Each structure stands twice: as C-alpha cells, then as structure tokens.
Amino acid sequence: MTHLLSKVFLVFGGCMFAAMAHAQTKELLVPTVFEAGHFYATPTARTGYTPRLIVDTGGAGFGGLYALRRDIVSRLGGTATTCKLPDFKVDLVGGISFRTGAGLPSVTQPRPCGADAVILDADAGVKAADGMLGAGYLSHFIWTFDYPAKKLLVEPQDWHPDPHAVRVPLSFVHNQNGERGSDFPAVTLMIDGEPVPLLFDTGATAFPTPAGLTAQHIPAVKGEGVTSYIIKSVFEKWHAHHPEWRIIENGDSLIQGTRLIEVPEITLGTQRVGPVWFTERPDRNFGPERMSLWMGQTVVGAAGANLYGRFRITVDYPHEALWIDSSCQTSGSTYICQHG
Known part of the structure; x- marks a missing residue:
C-alpha cells in the first residue's frame, strides 16, 4: 500500500x-x-x-x-x-x-x-x-x-485450519444489517503493553535509502522492499517512552525526511515477533478522512510483510480471521517467534 x-x-x-x-x-x-x-x-x-x-x-x-x-x-x-x-x-x-x-x-x-x-x-x-x-x-x-x-x-470453501495454527482476529466495518461495509482488514498488535490497531497490508512497501537498507537488512529489488507503517504521532510517543529504540533518519525515500523506528518486540495473537521496523507516515494518511474512514475504527498504520513474512499464513475472509502456522525457527541471535 x-x-x-x-x-x-x-x-x-x-x-x-x-x-x-x-x-x-x-x-x-x-x-x-x-x-x-x-x-x-x-x-x-x-x-x-x-x-x-x-x-x-x-x-x-x-x-x-x-x-x-x-x-x-x-x-x-x-x-x-x-x-x-x-x-x-x-x-x-x-x-x-x-x-x-x-x-x-x-x-x-x-x-x-x-x-x-x-x-x-x-x-x-x-x-x-x-x-x-x-x-x-x-x-x-x-x-x-x-x-x-x-x-x-x-x-477451497471447506478449508479448515491446522489444529495447531494460531488464530488472529481480523476486523471489518459492518453496517446495521451485519453486511461488510468495506474489504479492508484490520489487525491489532500488542506493542509495549498497548493494543495498536493497524491495516493488515501485504502490499506495504518500503523505499529504503542506503541507511535504511543497512539498518533493516531487508531484500530490495529496484529500490523496493517490505515494511510496516506507523503514524508520526505514535512514532513520537514510542520515541519519548523508549529513547533506546533505534531511529534511522531519512531511512525511506518515498517522502522526504521519513524516519524508521525499530520496535524490539510485537505480539500478533500469541506469537511474539521481533525486532520489527516501522516506517513513519503522516497522521493524515490513516486519519478519519482517509484509511480509518473505511475501517470502522481508527487505525494508526499498517502491518506489513516484515511482521509475518517468515510464516505460512492464511487470510480467511469469510470467517474474518488470520491463521498463522505455529512452526517457528530462529536465526542466529534473533528469534522469529515463540509461543506465549
């Protein structure tokens, strides 16, 4: 996105x-x-x-x-x-x-x-x-x-999740008759002990600068990779509460002056994932006249494939759920997930 x-x-x-x-x-x-x-x-x-x-x-x-x-x-x-x-x-x-x-x-x-x-x-x-x-x-x-x-x-229509899969609710806006009002899914992460509602966004795109690419260690093709987004006001809140969380100035080239922030750990359902980089976005991008208008709630960014890109996930639109394969791996000193 x-x-x-x-x-x-x-x-x-x-x-x-x-x-x-x-x-x-x-x-x-x-x-x-x-x-x-x-x-x-x-x-x-x-x-x-x-x-x-x-x-x-x-x-x-x-x-x-x-x-x-x-x-x-x-x-x-x-x-x-x-x-x-x-x-x-x-x-x-x-x-x-x-x-x-x-x-x-x-x-x-x-x-x-x-x-x-x-x-x-x-x-x-x-x-x-x-x-x-x-x-x-x-x-x-x-x-x-x-x-x-x-x-x-x-x-297929009769698909059922693996018994060991982790279910994460997806939320959609509905009208008074219970009909879905838009097809944008929202997912809630836990970050620093607080719920953070985000657009579930497999297309969230990074345009890393050399500094951003070096910090995030993400693959990029023709200057594009994957990321997650967070609005500026939440970015500032995280930075004020946790000055030790790494920030990269001018880490993304899509909007001049865009910063990146490294969150040590997020929780998605019962899965803990970290560290995760978020790309700063203007508050208005996800505000009540833009993305939040279509979500039935206020969202403060987007959860991109850098969160779940090492899992097998299933997006079950009919049942409004995200299913995560619970098999996890570690890579060096960085853990990808562990069960809570």
Missing part, C-alpha cells in the same frame, strides 16, 4: 459483493513471482502477455474486481468502458481471458457492469507492477501466503 487515496476511492461499494465467489473444491496454486517480500500474481492472458499484479490486502478494487494500469488493458485483450453505478462512474475493463491453467481464480458472482478489473490511472502509485489484486478482489476467497515456500494458494 503506497497510495492511500486511490485505494480508498476505488474500494467504494465493495460491500455489495462480500460472499465467497466460487465452487472450488481443492487448493489452487496461483502463478506468482516472489520478489523482495511481495507476491506478484503472473497469470498469462490469451494474448500471451503476462502481467505482474501485486497481491495487496490494502489495495485498490471493489465488487470482485482487481485493478490494472490503463496502459496494460490492450496488452491483455481487454476492452475499457465507463460504468455508471448509482453513486458514481468509474472506468472498468472487461473481456480479459487467461490461458487454461495459467489464470486467476474467477469471481462468479455478478460484478459491476460485468467487468473484470478497475482501471488505475498513471498517478495511482503502482510502479513495479501492472496492477494489483486488491481488497475488493481478494475478499472473495481464502488465501494462503506461504512465505517460506514462496507460494500463493487459494483454499
């Missing part, structure tokens, strides 16, 4: 299509590449073109639609159209088909104007990809992000 405004706008109306969308009976391996902590779906269109679509739980889309850059539409054999919905108009694309065995799972429920994807304009913040599988598309399935194996799987 790098461009909040586009994501917030494009998810509007996602509550119209909240149910599971297919009759899948077995696990499906999605074609992907794994790069610097991010999954990119790589389906092959019948035209022969293979797009790179970042898999981003905090990303754009609505009503079962994924998102594509405008300049990619013709390469996929799609047709752009303007769709008139009750409250707004939006540019969509239809007519995309993929080669057998090399496509994406299909959302079979009715979609806006029968389209496949929503069109992203050039300023939508998608730089290293042709588009994204965002919140409005992902929410129609159960997804397993197997980070150690670098595989992305769609689970």
Whole structure:
C-alpha cells in the first residue's frame, strides 16, 4: 500500500459483493513471482502477455474486481468502458481471458457492469507492477501466503485450519444489517503493553535509502522492499517512552525526511515477533478522512510483510480471521517467534 487515496476511492461499494465467489473444491496454486517480500500474481492472458499484479490486502478494487494500469488493458485483450453505478462512474475493463491453467481464480458472482478489473490511472502509485489484486478482489476467497515456500494458494470453501495454527482476529466495518461495509482488514498488535490497531497490508512497501537498507537488512529489488507503517504521532510517543529504540533518519525515500523506528518486540495473537521496523507516515494518511474512514475504527498504520513474512499464513475472509502456522525457527541471535 503506497497510495492511500486511490485505494480508498476505488474500494467504494465493495460491500455489495462480500460472499465467497466460487465452487472450488481443492487448493489452487496461483502463478506468482516472489520478489523482495511481495507476491506478484503472473497469470498469462490469451494474448500471451503476462502481467505482474501485486497481491495487496490494502489495495485498490471493489465488487470482485482487481485493478490494472490503463496502459496494460490492450496488452491483455481487454476492452475499457465507463460504468455508471448509482453513486458514481468509474472506468472498468472487461473481456480479459487467461490461458487454461495459467489464470486467476474467477469471481462468479455478478460484478459491476460485468467487468473484470478497475482501471488505475498513471498517478495511482503502482510502479513495479501492472496492477494489483486488491481488497475488493481478494475478499472473495481464502488465501494462503506461504512465505517460506514462496507460494500463493487459494483454499477451497471447506478449508479448515491446522489444529495447531494460531488464530488472529481480523476486523471489518459492518453496517446495521451485519453486511461488510468495506474489504479492508484490520489487525491489532500488542506493542509495549498497548493494543495498536493497524491495516493488515501485504502490499506495504518500503523505499529504503542506503541507511535504511543497512539498518533493516531487508531484500530490495529496484529500490523496493517490505515494511510496516506507523503514524508520526505514535512514532513520537514510542520515541519519548523508549529513547533506546533505534531511529534511522531519512531511512525511506518515498517522502522526504521519513524516519524508521525499530520496535524490539510485537505480539500478533500469541506469537511474539521481533525486532520489527516501522516506517513513519503522516497522521493524515490513516486519519478519519482517509484509511480509518473505511475501517470502522481508527487505525494508526499498517502491518506489513516484515511482521509475518517468515510464516505460512492464511487470510480467511469469510470467517474474518488470520491463521498463522505455529512452526517457528530462529536465526542466529534473533528469534522469529515463540509461543506465549
């Protein structure tokens, strides 16, 4: 998640299509590449073109639609159209088909104007990809992000977690009828003895400077890696309470002067993980007129793949839960997790 405004706008109306969308009976391996902590779906269109679509739980889309850059539409054999919905108009694309065995799972429920994807304009913040599988598309399935194996799987409708898996609640905004109002999941971490509500964001992207890269020890490709975000006011609070927590000035290049802070330990469900680096973001990015507007609660940042990127995790949208494989490893003097 790098461009909040586009994501917030494009998810509007996602509550119209909240149910599971297919009759899948077995696990499906999605074609992907794994790069610097991010999954990119790589389906092959019948035209022969293979797009790179970042898999981003905090990303754009609505009503079962994924998102594509405008300049990619013709390469996929799609047709752009303007769709008139009750409250707004939006540019969509239809007519995309993929080669057998090399496509994406299909959302079979009715979609806006029968389209496949929503069109992203050039300023939508998608730089290293042709588009994204965002919140409005992902929410129609159960997804397993197997980070150690670098595989992305769609689970069948009757999927059940391993008995030893750790359950972490995901929360969504609901209307008075209990229907989901948006598809952005929130997750609560415990940090320094306090609950910290965050967007669950597999697409949270770092743009580390040389100093940031050296401190975090993260892989980066074309200047991009993974991170978690925290708003400036919470960053300042942590620093005031814990001056010993390391800070890197000018650690990220997306916004000039961005700092990084190293949190020694966070708790996710019953898993303790640390250390974890957070990238500073302006309070307004997650404020009541932006991200928090769509979350049904105030969120103060985003939990990215640097938190859970060494686990096999399953995002169970129908049951609003995150499941974490409880097998843990250590690396040198740094622990990845341990049971509480």
